[in-house]
Amino acid sequence: MKQLTFYFDPISPYAALAFERLPEVLAGHSVEVTYRPILFAALLQALGQKGPAEIEAKRRWTFRQVAWLAHSQGVVLDPPAQHPFNPLPLLRLAWACAAPQGEPGDTPGRWAVEQLFHHVWRGAGADANDPARLAALTERLAPQQLPAGEDIKQRLRNETEAALHLGVFGVPTIAFDGRLFWGQDALPMLRAALDDDPWFRSGAWDAAAQPRPGLVRRH
Template sequence: MKQLTFYFDPISPYAALAFEALPEALAGHSVEVVYRPILFAALLQALGQKGPAEIEAKRRWTFRQVAWLAHVQGVVLDPPAQHPFNPLPLLRLAWACAAPQGQPGDTPGRWVAEQLFHHVWRGAGADANEPARLAELSRRLAPAQDPAGEAVKQRLRSETEAALGLGVFGVPTVELDGRLFWGQDALPMLRAALDGDPWFRSGIWESAAQPRPGVARKH
């Protein structure tokens, strides 16, 4: 059985769409999926980038595109009342639902991830951080650990740092056999890798990523 890792932050509509489409992309294969919530904003800060929602023209396009993609996929995608918002309460809740690191069940399962995504993107436009809604979500998930505890906070930090160390720069990212597939639109490529497409043994994956000299922007 192969194992792949799904890196996500529920703040991302593309991660929500990829989450919904993932079972179809994996159909017919025996695959264990490990779900790892990470802080997208920390990736952006570490790499000196802005998020799509922080650039007005890009924000408008992003929400138009994800509305179209949801239509094509036939899934519900209702943007929350505020976006971007602070996803830390949701990310910490996700890790609080897992066992402590090193113990069986030390990553949140698909059901937990699904509850987070639906809370944000199927909430009929409600505020993702509205206290009563967060309290209800927490009651439903019944976390085994304290979401506000230092152990959970540190786990989120260490998972995000580990993802950065692997080369993860955005969400969603799927890791399979040491390869990183970024974005909802990379799922067909992931499927091809699972199917054993000979392209992945041709050397093109490696050669295409080689650095090339070019003009460097002056800051």
């Protein structure tokens, strides 16, 4: 069975769209998917970048594009009342739904992840951090641990740091066969890798990533 890891933050509409389409991409393959919630803002901070929603022109394009992608995929995508918002309560809730670290099933399952994405992106434009909605979501998920516990907070920090160390720089990122596939638009490329496209055995993957020194922008 092939192993695949899906790194995500529910703040990302692209992660939500990729999550919805993933079963179609994996069809015909025996694949075990591990879902790992990480804090996108921490990736941005570590890499010295701004998020798409923090640049106004990029924010407008992002939400136009994801609206089109949702339309083309035939899925619902309702942006929340505020975006960006603080995703920490949702990320911690996700890890609280997993068994304690080191035990079988120590990552959240697909159903729990689906509930998180639907809470944000199928909430009819509601506030993702509305206390009543968060309480209802928590009751529905019935987490095994306390989302606000120090162990859960540290688990999220550890998972985010591990993702950074692996080379993850954005969400969604899908790890498969020692390679990282970033973004909803990388799903066809992932499918080709699953299908053992000869391109991935030709050396082209490594050759394309070779450094080509040039101008360096000074801040």
